[in-house]
Amino acid sequence: MASPLGYRKLKNYWEARFGGRVQKVSLHAGLTCPNRDGTIGVGGCYYCSNEAFTPGYCHSGDTIEEQIKQGVEFQSRRYPRAVGFLGYLQAYTNTHGPMDELVRIYESVLENPLLIGMVIGTRPDCLPQALLDWLSEASKQKPVYIELGIESFSDEILNRMNRGHSFTQAAKAVERVVACGLPVGGHFLVGFPGEPWKQFFDSVELLNKLPLHSVKVHQLHVFRNTPLAEWYEKEPEAFLFPSREDYFNKAADWLAGLRPDLYVDRVFGDVPLKYVLNPSWGVRLDQLVREFDAFLSAKNIFQGCRYE
Structure with missing residues (x-):
């Protein structure tokens, strides 16, 4: 029901x-990541800049325990009403590595009394069955949530961005995670060069077929010091960035056709201007969310209202 x-x-x-x-x-x-260390390629995803979305309190040189302590202190000050915190393994591919090393990392998160659960950011091609089985068992003690970078429905775009996997692999990965009893969210980017930004929103029926628990979407950012930035500087006309109004309209239509039981983690994102080359809407994320909610209300649009 919508x-x-x-x-x-x-x-x-x-x-x-x-x-x-x-x-x-x-x-x-x-x-x-496997497309950085030579496992399947080098160079990483052409648009990726982990520096841009890694908080200041989060340093790879610190132990997981130190990061948790600093992160919980930071978020507690920022959100004093928070009743709990999820350890979010966000940077790079957090299921890529020797299993004993990965298990040690997960245990340091799940066993920490400051956290109520764990979210793992990863790729479709880095989910060995033994690891999924371990996570499934661990989730009986605390929630474990998988955030899967799917990024695009187009194999051509995935290849062009040096992802190193196909959409078919991503769809099968979602099914495998769900079969283990773990909730999985799909992460997508809107507006790759060569893929009109409206194309993702027009693919809602394809998204609805995936057994996802949630979907996380945001517009493409051109981060400095990336291969995508080099492309943008040489060929800016290949990049089409929507206005806020156009994006709101298309995202609203998308939500109207979206499966009603899906959770939505994000519809757009913001990044500090010092990290990006592309035009900015100049609005903080919290304000964008409020404006979009008001836009939906004014248009009398809600998730699934046109779902069939």
């Missing part, structure tokens, strides 16, 4: 589960 409350925000899922606001604490496990 929600009359705009859309199902993932934060409300955590609030219902724990009785109040839940915040993520970003953690840097010191890992890398």
Whole structure:
């Protein structure tokens, strides 16, 4: 049944589960990616800049325990009403490495009394069955949530961005995670060069077929000192950045056709201007969310209102 409350925000899922606001604490496990270390390629994803989304309190040189302590202190000051914190293994690929090393990292997160659960950011091609089985068992003690970088439905775009996996691999990975009893969120980017930014939103039926628990979407940012930045500086006309109004309109249509039971983690994102080359909307994320909620209300649009 469709929600009359705009859309199902993932934060409300955590609030219902724990009785109040839940915040993520970003953690840097010191890992890398298979398209960086030569396992399947080098250079990494052409758009990626871990520096841009890694908080100041999060340093790979610190132990996980130190990062948790600093992160919880930081988020507690920022969100004094928070009732719990999730350890968020965000930077790079957090299921890529020797299993004993990965288990040690996960245990340091799950066994920490300051945290109520763990979110793991990873890729579709780095989910060995033995690791999924371990995480499934661990989730009986504390929640374990998988955030999977799918990024695009187009294999051409995935290849062009040096992702090193296909959409078919991503779809199968979602099914494998779900089969282990773990909730999985899909991460997508909107507006790759060569892929009109409206194309993702027009692919809602394809998204609805994936057994995802949540979806996280944000517009493409051109981060400095990346291969994508070099492309942008040489060929800016290949990049089409929507206005805020155009993006709101298209995202609203997308939500209207979105499966009603899906949670939405994010519809757009913001990044400090010092990290990006592309034009900015000049609005903080919290203000964007309020404006978009008001936009949906004014248009009488809510998630799933046109879902069939």
